[in-house]
Amino acid sequence: MSKTISIKLTQAGPTAGPFDIYDQFGNVIAEGVSRKSLVRGISYIVSDDVTIITIKSTGRCKAENSVSVADITVSDYININLIQTVTACTWTHLLNIRNYNTFYGNIEPYIIEYPFAYKFQDEILQNVVDYTKAYDYFPLFDGVFNNNTRIETNDKYFNKAILYNGQQSSGLLELVAKPLNNLQAYNQYPIFNTDSKTITYTKSDNFYQYNTFWALQKSSQIPLFNRTCESLSIDKVINQENMDYGVRSFKKSTLRAKELKVRHILDNTSTTHLVSQFILTPAQISYK
Numbered sequence: 001m002s003k004t005i006s007i008k009l010t011q012a013g014p015t016a017g018p019f020d021i022y023d024q025f026g027n028v029i030a031e032g033v034s035r036k037s038l039v040r041g042i043s044y045i046v047s048d049d050v051t052i053i054t055i056k057s058t059g060r061c062k063a064e065n066s067v068s069v070a071d072i073t074v075s076d077y078i079n080i081n082l083i084q085t086v087t088a089c090t091w092t093h094l095l096n097i098r099n100y101n102t103f104y105g106n107i108e109p110y111i112i113e114y115p116f117a118y119k120f121q122d123e124i125l126q127n128v129v130d131y132t133k134a135y136d137y138f139p140l141f142d143g144v145f146n147n148n149t150r151i152e153t154n155d156k157y158f159n160k161a162i163l164y165n166g167q168q169s170s171g172l173l174e175l176v177a178k179p180l181n182n183l184q185a186y187n188q189y190p191i192f193n194t195d196s197k198t199i200t201y202t203k204s205d206n207f208y209q210y211n212t213f214w215a216l217q218k219s220s221q222i223p224l225f226n227r228t229c230e231s232l233s234i235d236k237v238i239n240q241e242n243m244d245y246g247v248r249s250f251k252k253s254t255l256r257a258k259e260l261k262v263r264h265i266l267d268n269t270s271t272t273h274l275v276s277q278f279i280l281t282p283a284q285i286s287y288k
Helices: 035-040 074-078
Strands: 002-007 019-023 028-033 042-047 052-057 063-068 110-117 123-125 128-137 150-152 160-164 173-177 197-204 207-210 259-266 272-280 283-285
Touching: 002 052, 019 042, 028 042, 035 042, 110 272, 259 272
Parallel strands: 173 197
Antiparallel strands: 002 042, 019 028, 019 052, 052 063, 110 259, 123 283, 128 150, 128 207, 128 272, 160 173, 160 259, 197 207
């Protein structure tokens, strides 16, 4: 025999969801149920002997709650409204020196943005030179931190960059280390992806450098960035609909203005410790 149960969230925190739903026997009723679906209410057919339902939040804030199956009138079910709670997950930081931008088990982006203002004339950006130290750490066998447990690497760096001014944008640049002693692999770059362009960087004299970029916005009269609801810590994301990541053999405009912003992002690892020192943006005066 089977029966139909209806589930609706009565209270949840802002970071709760998505959810997995189980019965008291550990059987999966549903996986990856969105918060929005549970707020509206959703129904499932289960075995007649199911008396307890367990709902697990599997997102950034993990939690679970078990409730007994009970009868409820249709009007009471319809009138159930979500109560927003402000209880956050408990998280202890700095227990592992090998993890940096990891929170609640997820890698969060480390973003740093540098603004530059030029003088009277417009200037053309030539390349980006960044003095950043990248460290990898080894495990602490005695539990006591010391600087001898780390090495400074040459092939770890920010994995993304965005260069822009008031009317131009390089789009999303994915940064990878230049292949060493492999001309065939190096000649594959730049790689033109659907929503990004992959270019190489080098490290020489302790400076990270890259220079394969140009302005690729479709129109300067359409916003270069959008806002995001993913995280309050991220102030903007690229408006990809206004970006053209094609080859553009004859339309490679330089980044030219009286200002420039360099946005570096690390979001593919949490074991690399980046210590940003200073950055240079060599440019030449653009006469018109």
